[in-house]
Amino acid sequence: MTTRLRTILLLTPAAAWLLAMLVLPLVVVVVFSFGERAAAGGYSAALTLENFANLGARWAAFKNTLMLAPAGTVLCLLIAYPLAYYLAVKADPKWRTLLLILVIVPFWTSILIRSYAWIYLLGGQGIPKLISTLGLGNPRLINTPFAVLIGIVYGYLPLMVFPIYVSLERLDKRLLEASADLGSPPWRSFLQVTLPLSMPGVATGCMLVFILLMGEFLIPAMLGGGKVFFVGNALVDLFLQSRNWPYGAAVAVALVVIMLVTVTAYMRFTRRWAGGRDDVSLM
Amino acid sequence: MGAESLTGADKSSIAELRGATKRFGAVVAARDINLSINRGEFLSFLGPSGCGKTTALRMLAGFEAPTEGDIYLDGQRVNDIPAHQRPVNMVFQHYALFPHLTVAENISYGLRQRRPKPPAAEIEAAVNRALETVRLPGFGPRRIWEMSGGQQQRVALARAIINEPKLLLLDEPMAALDKKLRHDMQIELQTLQRKLGITFILVTHDQEEALSMSDRICIMRDGGIVQIGSPRDLYDRPKNRYVADFVGKSNFFEGRVTSVAGDTADLQGAAGISFIGHAGAGIAVGQRAIASLRPEQISLSRGDGGVPVTVVNRIFLGEHTEYLVQNPDLGQFLILASRQAEAGEGNLEPGETGSVSWRDGAALILNND
Numbered sequence: 001m002t003t004r005l006r007t008i009l010l011l012t013p014a015a016a017w018l019l020a021m022l023v024l025p026l027v028v029v030v031v032f033s034f035g036e037r038a039a040a041g042g043y044s045a046a047l048t049l050e051n052f053a054n055l056g057a058r059w060a061a062f063k064n065t066l067m068l069a070p071a072g073t074v075l076c077l078l079i080a081y082p083l084a085y086y087l088a089v090k091a092d093p094k095w096r097t098l099l100l101i102l103v104i105v106p107f108w109t110s111i112l113i114r115s116y117a118w119i120y121l122l123g124g125q126g127i128p129k130l131i132s133t134l135g136l137g138n139p140r141l142i143n144t145p146f147a148v149l150i151g152i153v154y155g156y157l158p159l160m161v162f163p164i165y166v167s168l169e170r171l172d173k174r175l176l177e178a179s180a181d182l183g184s185p186p187w188r189s190f191l192q193v194t195l196p197l198s199m200p201g202v203a204t205g206c207m208l209v210f211i212l213l214m215g216e217f218l219i220p221a222m223l224g225g226g227k228v229f230f231v232g233n234a235l236v237d238l239f240l241q242s243r244n245w246p247y248g249a250a251v252a253v254a255l256v257v258i259m260l261v262t263v264t265a266y267m268r269f270t271r272r273w274a275g276g277r278d279d280v281s282l283m
Numbered sequence: 284m285g286a287e288s289l290t291g292a293d294k295s296s297i298a299e300l301r302g303a304t305k306r307f308g309a310v311v312a313a314r315d316i317n318l319s320i321n322r323g324e325f326l327s328f329l330g331p332s333g334c335g336k337t338t339a340l341r342m343l344a345g346f347e348a349p350t351e352g353d354i355y356l357d358g359q360r361v362n363d364i365p366a367h368q369r370p371v372n373m374v375f376q377h378y379a380l381f382p383h384l385t386v387a388e389n390i391s392y393g394l395r396q397r398r399p400k401p402p403a404a405e406i407e408a409a410v411n412r413a414l415e416t417v418r419l420p421g422f423g424p425r426r427i428w429e430m431s432g433g434q435q436q437r438v439a440l441a442r443a444i445i446n447e448p449k450l451l452l453l454d455e456p457m458a459a460l461d462k463k464l465r466h467d468m469q470i471e472l473q474t475l476q477r478k479l480g481i482t483f484i485l486v487t488h489d490q491e492e493a494l495s496m497s498d499r500i501c502i503m504r505d506g507g508i509v510q511i512g513s514p515r516d517l518y519d520r521p522k523n524r525y526v527a528d529f530v531g532k533s534n535f536f537e538g539r540v541t542s543v544a545g546d547t548a549d550l551q552g553a554a555g556i557s558f559i560g561h562a563g564a565g566i567a568v569g570q571r572a573i574a575s576l577r578p579e580q581i582s583l584s585r586g587d588g589g590v591p592v593t594v595v596n597r598i599f600l601g602e603h604t605e606y607l608v609q610n611p612d613l614g615q616f617l618i619l620a621s622r623q624a625e626a627g628e629g630n631l632e633p634g635e636t637g638s639v640s641w642r643d644g645a646a647l648i649l650n651n652d
Contacts, residue, residue, distance in 0.1 A: 177346055178379035180366040182446065183396035192392075196383045 026256075032249035041243025051250035058251055061234035064220070066258070068145060068230070069213035072152035076209050077202065079153060080160035084201075085194075087161070088168035100165070103158050111155055115222040118154065122147050122223065143225030151219040156212065160205040167201025168194070203270040207263070214259050231255045297322045297482050298343060298450055302352035305338050305506075312338040314506035315352070320450070320484065325476050327485040327493040329529065330503035336486045338506070340452050343484065345369045357449055367396075372443035373452040377459060378435050380427045386438050387423030390414065393446040413441040416475065433464045440472075444479060451476075453485045457492060469496055490530055494518070502526050522563060523650045527575040534581070534616035536574045540648065543568050548648040550574045554612035556590060560646030574646040578605065578619035581641050583631065589640035594631045604630070608639065 033051055038044035055062075087099055106114060120126055122141040132138045141147050171194060179189040217232030224233075231251060238248030296319040305313040313335040320326055328336035341347040342354055345366030354361050361369060372393065380389050390413050391406045401409075414420050417437035422430070430438060436456060443451055453472075457465045473496050476483045487493050493500050494514045502509045502517065502525070510522040514530070521527035524535060538552035540562075548562035550572055558574035566572055583592070583606060592608040595615060606618040618639065631637050 172379065174375055174377070174379040175381060177366070178373075178375055178381070179392070180346075181344060181371075181373045182393035182442070183367050184392075185367050188396070193381060 029249045029252050032246050033253045035246040037244045037246055043245045051247045055254055058234050061229055061231045064228055065214060065230045068148055069210055072149055072213050073206050073210045075149060075153050076156050076160040077206060080157055081164055084161050084164035084168055088165050103161050107158060111218060115151055115219060118151055118223055143227045145228050147223040148220050148228045151223040155219060156209045159208045163204035164198060164201040167198045171197050295321055297357055299355040303342055303349040303354060304351040305342060305347055306350045311506050316508055320482060323480050323482055324498045325483045325496060327487055327497040327500045328503055329487060329490060329493040329500050331488055334503040335506035336503050337454060340454055340486050343450060344371055344373050344452055370448055371450045371452060372446050372448040373454060374439045374443050374456045376454045378439040380435060380438055382427050386425045389438055390441045390445055392442060409445055413445040417441045432459055451481050451483050455487055502529060523652050524573055527649060532617060533575045533577055536613055540566055540568055540570050540572050550648050558646040559643040560648055563649040565650060566648050572648055573651045575649055576641060576646050578617040580645040581618045581639050583618050583620055583637055583639050585637050587638045589638040591638050593636050594633050596633055
């Protein structure tokens with residue numbers, strides 16, 4: 001009985017926090033999504049599906065999010081994997097810690113400030129000017145999906161590098177010897193042993209980056225300049241500008257549902273990949 | 284083994300190490316190893332950790348290239364041939380099975396690396412045969428982590444033998460098994476080796492394992508070979524104290540060599556106690572040496588006709604009893620008495636006194652190194 005009491009006591013703070021900060025607000029959002037906009041803005045009680053019927057009006061935000069979040073995740077993965085592989089397998093252990101720190105260093109500065117730097121770099125006085133000076137054309141970079149993708153990769157790369165690094169670093173090097181011993185050349189050993197065994201890290205990294213990207217609003221706001229906006233930007237607009245809380249709530253609910261569906265599908269997929277192993281967790 | 288020509292390998296040898304030396308920076312892991320491995324034999328590398336036995340094995344597998352010297356496989360110099368192109372397979376110390384593959388996928392791994400790839404039906408048939416051979420029929424679809432330690436070892440073995448390698452290298456394969464299972468596996472390995480006719484090379488620090496399984500044992504120390512021979516040779520004719528100590532149990536008594544006649548030497552030990560026996564290589568009159576006496580070569584009795592001793596401890600081992608006895612001049616040493624030998628006299632209890640004797644010629648007079 002005392003152990004049970006202790007369990008309850010230990011879980012109470014976390015449960016109370018989750019209830020007050022997650023469950024309750026979520027319930028409020030769901031309730032609001034069926035309501036009406038009050039005359040002066042905000043919420044007025046009602047039971048209507050009109051907000052959900054109107055979701056199509058924000059299709060552009062959903063489309064951008066659903067295209068750029070996966071694209072950003074894949075781009076992060078393609079850049080992070082070779083980097084993580086180098087750090088975990090090839091790099092001299094003497095330098096490894098220093099190199100890992102270099103990967104995190106950008107995190108020490110606020111994403112806001114770093115995004116301002118990119119505004120300048122991608123803006124008229126930055127890289128485009130350099131390109132036109134060299135006579136290679138007159139590209140427009142800022143306020144394009146490309147600019148948003150650059151911001152995403154820049155901001156989220158460490159979140160992808162670290163889980164992959166950990167899974168590669170833990171990989172038993174003797175398995176690669178066994179693979180060579182059984183007649184596999186190095187590149188095939190990579191495909192048959194290293195890659196599948198680093199999938200837990202890849203899955204974790206993709207999950208972290210994808211979930212955070214689905215809710216992203218700062219990078220599109222700064223580097224997309226109102227042209228390339230995410231659902232997050234639509235929410236800020238609906239709640240703070242037009243004060244249409246019920247419609248904003250419906251958009252938020254739709255986003256949560258989409259995330260639940262994609263994340264569940266993804267987890268199913270990775271679990272099958274890992275062959276139902278217990279030691280493959282997502283975190 | 285025949286003469287070792289410098290141009291080609293001996294016909295009867297499947298592999299050869301010629302002056303193979305491996306350095307890691309300033310550390311010499313293997314020192315001038317010369318060894319010719321006979322076709323179809325069961326050879327063991329025996330020695331403590333760091334003696335170079337694993338390095339020798341890894342040079343044969345292709346994981347380490349010798350710094351000096353050459354490695355030959357079936358008459359071909361293979362120094363520059365990478366591991367994945369050598370017709371050699373290894374059973375790794377902790378098996379190194381692929382955790383993301385099933386038992387069958389692990390076993391078929393080697394066949395699936397061949398180009399052109401054998402047909403699926405052929406691979407499946409080979410996997411089933413290999414599973415039969417290691418007595419795990421029907422275990423193909425299982426996952427590696429569902430298998431016990433002993434079963435994993437069989438999977439590792441099947442994964443290697445399915446490729447019909449010219450050499451099967453075994454790196455302390457029994458180290459992770461409990462004693463009973465280890466014994467069963469030793470017998471099984473030996474049977475398998477005879478059945479398959481593949482040359483087995485075992486690395487072990489377990490002398491019993493090496494003695495019971497091998498045709499020949501290669502005793503190693505500090506990266507070099509100390510002595511090569513059959514288990515019986517090594518037991519009866521160890522080259523020096525190190526080998527006598529490593530192969531079987533032995534008692535060592537220091538002294539000075541007083542005479543050498545033919546291959547028999549006389550060693551005068553403490554308090555003038557004399558040890559007469561076979562002289563090891565390089566034993567000369569006047570030098571300090573040791574006499575090695577196996578515990579079973581010493582007999583213990585209640586009377587006082589021999590060297591007086593006091594029983595310190597007694598361990599009952601079933602068919603035999605092991606006594607630890609003490610003599611003021613010789614110190615403590617072990618005696619292994621068979622049940623028959625003790626029958627008339629009754630057991631000596633710890634604290635009781637008796638006397639020990641050994642027949643002339645029982646001792647081995649060896650260099651103390």
